Amino acid sequence: MHAPDPVALHHASDGVAVITLSRPERRNALNLAIKGRIADAVLALEADASVRVIVLTGAVDYFIAGTDIAEMEPMSPAQHQALETDRMFTVLRRCPKILIAAVEGYALGGGCETALCCDMIVAGEGARFGQPEIRVGIMPGAGGTQRLLWTIGKYRMMKLVLTGELLTAADAFQAGLLSEIVADGSALPRALAIARTVAAMPPLAVQAIKDVVQRGQDLPLDTALALERKAFVQLFDTQDQKEGMRAFLEKRPPRFTGQ
Incomplete structure (x- = not known):
């Protein structure tokens, strides 16, 4: 064995x-x-x-x-x-x-x-x-x-x-x-x-959350909040954001692609 x-x-x-x-x-x-x-x-x-x-x-x-x-x-x-x-x-x-x-x-x-x-x-x-x-x-x-x-x-x-x-x-x-x-x-x-x-969550949003948590914990609060805001806004340039919000409005499961 x-x-x-x-x-x-x-x-x-x-x-x-x-x-x-x-x-x-x-x-x-x-x-x-x-x-x-x-x-x-x-x-x-x-x-x-x-x-x-x-x-x-x-x-x-x-x-x-x-x-x-x-x-x-x-x-x-x-x-x-x-x-x-x-x-x-x-x-x-x-x-x-x-x-x-x-x-x-x-x-x-x-x-x-x-x-x-x-x-x-x-x-x-x-x-x-x-x-x-x-x-x-x-x-x-x-x-x-x-x-x-x-x-x-x-x-x-x-x-x-x-x-x-x-x-x-x-x-x-x-x-x-x-x-x-x-x-x-x-x-x-x-x-x-x-x-x-x-x-199963949108990969780019998952990655953004991990990134801002990792980087933000060592920064002054104002700087960390700015980092969070920047990442939040950038996600509005992704297909997953469009898909997630459309799926919510259309009352259907989203199909995230990581793009």
Whole structure:
């Protein structure tokens, strides 16, 4: 019997692809090889015009329990730079397509940071989130402080990263970290349902929304609002805008083409 591919890629439906991490013996902990495989899979899907939404999930009741400490422990600062240990996170953050994390079980350390790179997070009610790096003498290094600061605010973030305590799915949702909580075992089906809905939306509008959110979060509010307005107006030069509004007025389903 063959072991499952530790990073499996498949097309789930029209416009939707799924990347599944399966390293059950280590609770799907990230090592350099796995991170490289995930980054390459995302880049391949970026280049695939048929894919509009990517779902990232973990097999065997875990999302990602962290980064492989045994591999990381002897590393020097120079090795981190030379090995590009943050490459996967950079690829995920820069991905122009919609990313949805489907989380069951643990999303800790690098696993939590992986989820934070996504546009939406759907979690089973038994999921746990946290940045426990402080407990092994380091700190989050792939967005754990900055993404959490932007997402849940300074005071909740500081408690989380300075104590290493975990958040339940309910607490994470209340803090604004999750898109939805679902019954355990349902995160992937629900993420796929959302992905199919988004994949059926007008592609240029989807891309414009992601672009203004990504760029706008680091800009002063007035500048971000101007960016949003510009993108809004430009969509009135698309066929999908004409089709969407005509379909609404004619009380029929729209047929979007991405033009």
